[in-house]
Amino acid sequence: MLLGQELLLAPIASADPMPTCSRHQGCHLHPLPVPGAGPNHLASSAGAISSYALELNLKNSKNATCLYAKWRMNFTIDYETTSKSNKTVTISDLGNATYNGSICGDDQNGPKIEVQFGSVFSWTVNFTKEKSTYLIESISFSYDTNDSTTFPDAKKKGIFTVHEPVAFRIPLNDIFRCNSMLTAEKKDVIQHYWDVHVQAFVQNGTVSTKEFLCDKDKTSTTVVPVTPTTLPSPTTTPAQKEKPEIGSYSVNNTNGTCLLATMGLQLNMTQDKVVTVINIKPNTTDFTGSCHSQTALLRLNSSNIKYLDFVFAVKNENRFYLKEVNVSMYLVNGSVFSIANNNLSYWDAPLGSSYMCNKEQTVSVSGAFQINTFYLRVQPFNVIEGKYSTAQECSLDDDTILIPIIVGAGLSGLIIVIVIAYLIGRRKSYAGYQTL
Numbered sequence: 383m384l385l386g387q388e389l390l391l392a393p394i395a396s397a398d399p400m401p402t403c404s405r406h407q408g409c410h411l412h413p414l415p416v417p418g419a420g421p422n423h424l425a426s427s428a429g430a431i432s433s434y435a436l437e438l439n440l441k442n443s444k445n446a447t448c449l450y451a452k453w454r455m456n457f458t459i460d461y462e463t464t465s466k467s468n469k470t471v472t473i474s475d476l477g478n479a480t481y482n483g484s485i486c487g488d489d490q491n492g493p494k495i496e497v498q499f500g501s502v503f504s505w506t507v508n509f510t511k512e513k514s515t516y517l518i519e520s521i522s523f524s525y526d527t528n529d530s531t532t533f534p535d536a537k538k539k540g541i542f543t544v545h546e547p548v549a550f551r552i553p554l555n556d557i558f559r560c561n562s563m564l565t566a567e568k569k570d571v572i573q574h575y576w577d578v579h580v581q582a583f584v585q586n587g588t589v590s591t592k593e594f595l596c597d598k599d600k601t602s603t604t605v606v607p608v609t610p611t612t613l614p615s616p617t618t619t620p621a622q623k624e625k626p627e628i629g630s631y632s633v634n635n636t637n638g639t640c641l642l643a644t645m646g647l648q649l650n651m652t653q654d655k656v657v658t659v660i661n662i663k664p665n666t667t668d669f670t671g672s673c674h675s676q677t678a679l680l681r682l683n684s685s686n687i688k689y690l691d692f693v694f695a696v697k698n699e700n701r702f703y704l705k706e707v708n709v710s711m712y713l714v715n716g717s718v719f720s721i722a723n724n725n726l727s728y729w730d731a732p733l734g735s736s737y738m739c740n741k742e743q744t745v746s747v748s749g750a751f752q753i754n755t756f757y758l759r760v761q762p763f764n765v766i767e768g769k770y771s772t773a774q775e776c777s778l779d780d781d782t783i784l785i786p787i788i789v790g791a792g793l794s795g796l797i798i799v800i801v802i803a804y805l806i807g808r809r810k811s812y813a814g815y816q817t818l
């Protein structure tokens with residue numbers, strides 16, 4: 383939609399030796415002083431997503447976040463050896479990265495992120511502000527072939543730097559997201575970036591949850607979702623969000639399977655008027671739980687869900703229901719969103735049976751969080767031999783039977799149909815749902 387957002391980091395000039403300045407030799411070893419702004423503070427945010435290789439929450443002198451980024455990257459470098467053969471160095475473990483030199487920016491200098499891994503590699507990205515947008519301007523990557531441990535027998539020794547003009551233009555106060563792989567390839571260096579979230583010029587110290595997607599993510603969400611962490615952009619999510627895949631979850635105790643659940647789950651979060659809808663992907667979601675005589679727990683978690691608990695309880699010694707939902711999610715801006723409600727009353731059915739609802743149903747946990755379920759079937763108690771018992775079906779599903787009949791029968795048949803529906807409704811229990 384916006385201009386200037388090219389998909390790839392277009393390669394330009396080939397790697398040049400850069401003999402002047404290196405981290406190795408002590409250049410830019412400390413954050414640059416920001417005139418009139420005091421020192422910058424680096425902090426990794428609380429509850430950080432450990433699965434992000436790199437995460438930076440850069441704060442200004444007032445201790446307010448000015449720049450936030452989490453991302454993954456790796457590099458492959460080819461070099462020539464003294465024996466005229468070629469060797470390849472790959473860098474993918476960036477666990478010990480430091481961020482010295484990263485700055486919030488001021489009137490003279492734009493913000494930048496500087497990353498060092500070991501003394502051999504350094505990486506920089508800089509940003510500029512425009513009227514209503516900001517620009518991820520360019521990326522530089524340097525490596526030092528003087529290091530004979532990393533680059534044994536390198537023929538050309540020196541510091542080599544590759545520059546990539548990026549020119550991603552992002553609306554101010556939006557967080558840029560690109561889960562898809564971005565690749566920059568040159569003669570000697572291949573750079574990969576993915577799972578990128580970055581916001582420069584953060585306003586009022588609050589990192590946005592409003593995402594601005596790279597083009598690759600836009601197409602990947604409408605065609606094939608490529609990554610488990612794919613979150614839809616509030617601005618681009620169409621109303622007809624695709625249905626979630628159906629997952630099968632179970633909990634075992636010493637006697638075997640004690641809880642069964644089969645369902646498609648869609649989470650709907652609202653924060654600062656921004657709605658985020660997330661489909662749970664069963665094959666990248668883990669589940670655990672526990673079973674007791676009066677309560678049962680099913681807990682899901684994934685890369686962006688810290689935990690999602692469904693707590694079931696028994697009432698009047700003859701029925702079960704969903705009593706509590708307790709959820710904690712990682713937001714794109716590095717914060718954690720948590721909500722619990724232990725006073726719910728959903729999915730009510732007799733003990734010894736299962737609860738079933740094929741139609742979309744909504745569990746409203748709070749004004750800001752609801753769960754849409756699809757093709758739901760649960761049995762949190764009295765599971766025998768790992769199989770569902772007779773299903774008690776939700777009233778929504780009854781409509782699917784009634785509506786075509788009503789339409790077909792027309793007005794004249796309506797009274798008869800209502801009588802039949804009433805009789806069906808009274809019988810309520812349906813036998814024989816062993817598969818969906």
Ligand SMILES: *[C@@H]1O[C@H](CO)[C@@H](O)[C@H](O)[C@H]1NC(C)=O
Nearest residue numbers: 405410411412424480481482
């Ligand atoms: C980089 O910063 C870390 C702490 O953030 C510090 O321990 C280290 O000495 C710094 N490295 C250099 C080369 O200044």
Ligand SMILES: *[C@@H]1O[C@H](CO)[C@@H](O)[C@H](O)[C@H]1NC(C)=O
Nearest residue numbers: 455456457458472473474574
């Ligand atoms: C970089 O990461 C991508 C995606 O995870 C992977 O396919 C590739 O093999 C990695 N390359 C290196 C050099 O580790």
Ligand SMILES: *[C@@H]1O[C@H](CO)[C@@H](O)[C@H](O)[C@H]1NC(C)=O
Nearest residue numbers: 492508509510519520522545
């Ligand atoms: C960003 O970095 C590139 C490459 O190092 C440089 O040419 C450009 O002037 C920098 N821009 C700003 C605003 O510092």
Ligand SMILES: *[C@@H]1O[C@H](CO)[C@@H](O)[C@H](O)[C@H]1NC(C)=O
Nearest residue numbers: 554555584585586587588590
């Ligand atoms: C930041 O704060 C100012 C003044 O309080 C307000 O006018 C502005 O809308 C805020 N910006 C954002 C993005 O919240």
Ligand SMILES: *[C@@H]1O[C@H](CO)[C@@H](O)[C@H](O)[C@H]1NC(C)=O
Nearest residue numbers: 587588589591653654715717
């Ligand atoms: C992330 O976004 C939420 C909701 O807009 C906000 O409450 C929170 O302060 C933000 N986190 C950061 C680190 O700015």
Ligand SMILES: *[C@@H]1O[C@H](CO)[C@@H](O)[C@H](O)[C@H]1NC(C)=O
Nearest residue numbers: 635636637638640673674675
């Ligand atoms: C396992 O089954 C036995 C016999 O039905 C029962 O007494 C026991 O409480 C069960 N154990 C658990 C953990 O449910």
Ligand SMILES: *[C@@H]1O[C@H](CO)[C@@H](O)[C@H](O)[C@H]1NC(C)=O
Nearest residue numbers: 632633634635637638639768
């Ligand atoms: C539970 O036990 C059944 C066999 O009783 C086994 O097939 C299944 O994999 C177990 N599930 C879990 C989550 O451990």
Ligand SMILES: *[C@@H]1O[C@H](CO)[C@@H](O)[C@H](O)[C@H]1NC(C)=O
Nearest residue numbers: 623650651652657659749754
């Ligand atoms: C998500 O929740 C909002 C606010 O409750 C609601 O307006 C919207 O229709 C919901 N979307 C979905 C897909 O459930």
Ligand SMILES: *[C@@H]1O[C@H](CO)[C@@H](O)[C@H](O)[C@H]1NC(C)=O
Nearest residue numbers: 606607610627663664665666
């Ligand atoms: C998850 O499921 C999708 C389609 O159902 C499949 O394409 C993908 O490879 C699966 N991913 C994993 C990690 O199993």
Ligand SMILES: *[C@@H]1O[C@H](CO)[C@@H](O)[C@H](O)[C@H]1NC(C)=O
Nearest residue numbers: 666667668682683684685686
């Ligand atoms: C779920 O949580 C467990 C334990 O905290 C963790 O080991 C696992 O990696 C998580 N699963 C996913 C898909 O993130």
Ligand SMILES: *[C@@H]1O[C@H](CO)[C@@H](O)[C@H](O)[C@H]1NC(C)=O
Nearest residue numbers: 689691706708709722723724
């Ligand atoms: C939600 O779960 C967390 C973590 O297990 C727990 O600390 C918290 O007390 C729970 N909240 C409610 C209302 O149950």
Ligand SMILES: *[C@@H]1O[C@H](CO)[C@@H](O)[C@H](O)[C@H]1NC(C)=O
Nearest residue numbers: 705722723724725726727728
């Ligand atoms: C629980 O919900 C019921 C009805 O939904 C309400 O009457 C009751 O006050 C609620 N209790 C609490 C502790 O919120």
